[in-house]
Amino acid sequence: MSTLIQFLKKLWILLWRRKFLNELDEEMAFHRAQAAQEFIAGGMTPQAARAAAMRQFGNATKLREQSHQAVAFRVETVVQDLRFSIRQMLRSPGFAVTAVTTLALGIAANVIVFGVLQALVLRPLDVPNAGKVVSLQRSRNDTNFSYLEFRDIRDGQSVFSAVAADRVMDFGLDAIGATHPIWGYEVSGEYFEVVSIKPLLGRLLARADDDHPGAAEVAVLSWGAWKNYFNSDPAIIGKTVRLNKLPYTVIGVTPQGFYGTEKFLQPDVFVPMSNEAEIEKFNWLDGRQNHNIWAIARLKEGINLPQAQADLNTVASRITKQLPKEEAGLTIRVVRPGLLGDTFGAPARAFLVGIMALAGIVLLAACANLGGLFAARTADRTRELAIRMAIGSSRYRILRQVLTEAFLLALLAGLAASALGWAALSGLAAWRPPTSLPIQFAVLPQPSLIVAAGLFSFVAAVLFGIMPLRQILNADPNDAIKSGVGQSGAGRRWALRDILLAAQIALCCITVTAAFVALRGLGRSLNMELGFQPANAVRAQFDLAQAGYSSESAASFQRRLLAAASQLPGVEAIGYANSTPLAIDQSSTAVFSPETTDMRLTNLAFGAPDYSASPGYLAAAGTPLVTGRDVSFADTAKSPPVAIVNQEFGRRLFHTDQVIGRYFKTLSGRPVQIVGVVADGKYETLNEDPKPAIFFPIAQEGNTTTALVVRTHADPIGVTSRDMAAAIRKTILDLDPAIPIQESSVWSSQLGLQLFPARVATVALSLFGAFGLLLSITGTFGLASYSVTKRLRELSIRVALGAQAKQILATALGRMLVLLSIGSTIGLILGAAASRLLSAVVYQASALDPIVLGAVALTMLLTGLVSIVNPVRRALHIDPAGVLREQ
Amino acid sequence: MANKPDLLPGTLDMLILKTLARAPLHGYGVALSIKRLSDDVLTVEEGSLYPALQRLLLQGWVKAEWKMTETKRRARFYTLTAAGRRQLGIELSQYEQMIAAIGRVLSDPKEA
Numbered sequence: 001m002s003t004l005i006q007f008l009k010k011l012w013i014l015l016w017r018r019k020f021l022n023e024l025d026e027e028m029a030f031h032r033a034q035a036a037q038e039f040i041a042g043g044m045t046p047q048a049a050r051a052a053a054m055r056q057f058g059n060a061t062k063l064r065e066q067s068h069q070a071v072a073f074r075v076e077t078v079v080q081d082l083r084f085s086i087r088q089m090l091r092s093p094g095f096a097v098t099a100v101t102t103l104a105l106g107i108a109a110n111v112i113v114f115g116v117l118q119a120l121v122l123r124p125l126d127v128p129n130a131g132k133v134v135s136l137q138r139s140r141n142d143t144n145f146s147y148l149e150f151r152d153i154r155d156g157q158s159v160f161s162a163v164a165a166d167r168v169m170d171f172g173l174d175a176i177g178a179t180h181p182i183w184g185y186e187v188s189g190e191y192f193e194v195v196s197i198k199p200l201l202g203r204l205l206a207r208a209d210d211d212h213p214g215a216a217e218v219a220v221l222s223w224g225a226w227k228n229y230f231n232s233d234p235a236i237i238g239k240t241v242r243l244n245k246l247p248y249t250v251i252g253v254t255p256q257g258f259y260g261t262e263k264f265l266q267p268d269v270f271v272p273m274s275n276e277a278e279i280e281k282f283n284w285l286d287g288r289q290n291h292n293i294w295a296i297a298r299l300k301e302g303i304n305l306p307q308a309q310a311d312l313n314t315v316a317s318r319i320t321k322q323l324p325k326e327e328a329g330l331t332i333r334v335v336r337p338g339l340l341g342d343t344f345g346a347p348a349r350a351f352l353v354g355i356m357a358l359a360g361i362v363l364l365a366a367c368a369n370l371g372g373l374f375a376a377r378t379a380d381r382t383r384e385l386a387i388r389m390a391i392g393s394s395r396y397r398i399l400r401q402v403l404t405e406a407f408l409l410a411l412l413a414g415l416a417a418s419a420l421g422w423a424a425l426s427g428l429a430a431w432r433p434p435t436s437l438p439i440q441f442a443v444l445p446q447p448s449l450i451v452a453a454g455l456f457s458f459v460a461a462v463l464f465g466i467m468p469l470r471q472i473l474n475a476d477p478n479d480a481i482k483s484g485v486g487q488s489g490a491g492r493r494w495a496l497r498d499i500l501l502a503a504q505i506a507l508c509c510i511t512v513t514a515a516f517v518a519l520r521g522l523g524r525s526l527n528m529e530l531g532f533q534p535a536n537a538v539r540a541q542f543d544l545a546q547a548g549y550s551s552e553s554a555a556s557f558q559r560r561l562l563a564a565a566s567q568l569p570g571v572e573a574i575g576y577a578n579s580t581p582l583a584i585d586q587s588s589t590a591v592f593s594p595e596t597t598d599m600r601l602t603n604l605a606f607g608a609p610d611y612s613a614s615p616g617y618l619a620a621a622g623t624p625l626v627t628g629r630d631v632s633f634a635d636t637a638k639s640p641p642v643a644i645v646n647q648e649f650g651r652r653l654f655h656t657d658q659v660i661g662r663y664f665k666t667l668s669g670r671p672v673q674i675v676g677v678v679a680d681g682k683y684e685t686l687n688e689d690p691k692p693a694i695f696f697p698i699a700q701e702g703n704t705t706t707a708l709v710v711r712t713h714a715d716p717i718g719v720t721s722r723d724m725a726a727a728i729r730k731t732i733l734d735l736d737p738a739i740p741i742q743e744s745s746v747w748s749s750q751l752g753l754q755l756f757p758a759r760v761a762t763v764a765l766s767l768f769g770a771f772g773l774l775l776s777i778t779g780t781f782g783l784a785s786y787s788v789t790k791r792l793r794e795l796s797i798r799v800a801l802g803a804q805a806k807q808i809l810a811t812a813l814g815r816m817l818v819l820l821s822i823g824s825t826i827g828l829i830l831g832a833a834a835s836r837l838l839s840a841v842v843y844q845a846s847a848l849d850p851i852v853l854g855a856v857a858l859t860m861l862l863t864g865l866v867s868i869v870n871p872v873r874r875a876l877h878i879d880p881a882g883v884l885r886e887q
Numbered sequence: 888m889a890n891k892p893d894l895l896p897g898t899l900d901m902l903i904l905k906t907l908a909r910a911p912l913h914g915y916g917v918a919l920s921i922k923r924l925s926d927d928v929l930t931v932e933e934g935s936l937y938p939a940l941q942r943l944l945l946q947g948w949v950k951a952e953w954k955m956t957e958t959k960r961r962a963r964f965y966t967l968t969a970a971g972r973r974q975l976g977i978e979l980s981q982y983e984q985m986i987a988a989i990g991r992v993l994s995d996p997k998e999a
Binding site: 005006009010023024026027028030031033034035056057058062063066067068069070071 | 913914915918919933934937938939940941942944945946947953960961962963
């Protein structure tokens, strides 16, 4: 053991050479100073004393070198070791290639996950002094404030140099002869003070631009929009662009690499928030219940997070005191910016940390695998090692050689892993998930990735390099040379490699369990009862405000579109709504019991997702109407308010299914009569618990955002739906070519975003699981073949003496089966415990599902069989005469 | 300086370990202590002292720590470890055997 410690100490000195040499210098300077003082005490002048001390001490640099050499590696021996390692690798290229590949995959997995973790979690926003930027959030699951609340916070706080509101919106941008659906930010005037970036061209939005509605009809373009839509026009400043048909003057362009303040969105334009009503055709600036904006702020110098939180607590209680009715129970939390605060950030962080742990497990398994191979190889070299020791090599020298070989392998693997990780992250950064949102992950590889790869390689090399340690230390030259081929001990005691194999199988089993849990969760989400039928339906989405419509003109356009599209051949049912369940834009209504008279939020019964639907929408969406009637175009703003609710709504508010004709109240205090009940479904996320939901008649309150749903007849191949999607697009543009259609496609494909986290989890975990399986196959196969080879002679004798096939197998491979089952059992238990981490992203993640348990057990059994079938064949077909003659 | 006898080969480590067994010292203190205790007979050259200290550190027989001296200067103090104490025992007994053997060779057989 002490040889290893010495090796590591030397390595430490090599890595921290500068510190080491500085300390030596300081020590010697101290020595000279003390000696000089001695001379002074003896009556010399200080100058003469110093000179005498220097003389006595001699050449300081040379002394330092001598001291260093006493503990440093000698260059010649390092080169020797390297040359020997390369020869060794060339002699068995199969081993070298396997080792490098295994390790490279293990390291790459870690590097990639680390890269994503770094980009999304560890690295701050890409703005100057990013540590000072924070997001504000209402509660753990609610990021949104109303504009008035934002103003109260902005004016009431004393800890931030700037507080800004921002809202991500879709716009219609006229450029290159068409209207493009793009995404951008509506921001308050303080936004660019918070991010404090410098513009690439022109200037950024300032407080004056956002002073009041219509203060300035100006826009800032992102670098990407400037490049893609305006061909990097250097004279863009001062030109007019059309946003939602409104003329806006370009005043600036943001620099490349600035993606706003959410890490997964890439906006194209920034406009003043005060102009929101003319852009969106709906004024939400004045309502306290319109929770539409996100808040982001920059801390003043010298203010820390607890101080900021304390100040915000005061602000919140002051607001509540002033407006006890509207703002009851308001809280404001300071959270990390970049991932929608904690709403998306917390589960994303938890998941990434879990995946990182899994990647670590995979690397450990790879190390155990290689360690086993190394130990086996060293066992084969027992005789060689013995001879080398007999002719004067030290154990330390031999250990160093093995470690050099390990480091060389790890270095090659690290290089391969860096290349692989770089390619994978570049690919991921360029990839866009299948949704209309401009989601793109800023995970471009950083140079620090190579440092990480180097670190992982180093740890791995030490881990598997020290596996043969015991063998080297125990190698006894006399014994080994006397007994000839290293027969001693093989298969008698439990060797280190046996434990390594069991450990490796346990680790691999964890990854396999996680993969199956994720697969099962994804399967469940795909077969879940959604409350509507996305198959055989086409959904087209657009916002008429972007083409300059008001909500009144939008209503008549929607009616004309409905009439035109109903004439298309193949339409079975058709309808529209302002939004549909599981779409990105969800709104909700505050629901009060009919007895409530004081409409304050503390008296709220619950909040329910709401939709404004046209007649026929429910049939087109495939949402079953359980009782009552559909909405009709006769349900207008002038007729008594009515609504359709789902079954959960009735249970929650009235504790009964008989709710037709009963009333509930909204925030305005107006009673709304229930005229129909539909089946429950999923509304905001797939993971949600049953939720109450409301469908209002769209004729009651117009809306420019439009989701047209068309049901076609069943068609397993989907050709009908795709043709229908194109026909719908054409119908819309025939009516008004200026409408920027965000989406017109098969509905099921649009649910991609909802399944996105589960899909990502499943893909990532399946890759880890597959890699884990591969490792356990190679590991088991390697050890099984090895033990058969090692005991060929013994087995031959047994066969010659009449042992039966069963006995031979038990002798040769019985231990393997024990190891496999112990490893699998431990792995399964650990995997079950670990899979709780998945519950944040995977629907109903649980490893205690009999199907998952069964599948894992079966997989491990099959892998075990696959990996030992060849060694078994060899053991059974031993030709004792041949083997014994040879040896 | 020129006429002072060299240290017996192989005894430097033992002398350092023995010196440190009395009390933790810095490098200069070790040299001084050996010089004083030997009444100026034994001088440890700096060129051998510091490499030797590094070797002992590497073997784990001593450990080093930066501390303040009484005169408020930073210095690296060396302390004997348990392993160092064992090693000192081994070296002392080897040394005694060696001296005894040399003594037997040098003593006049007639006197015995």
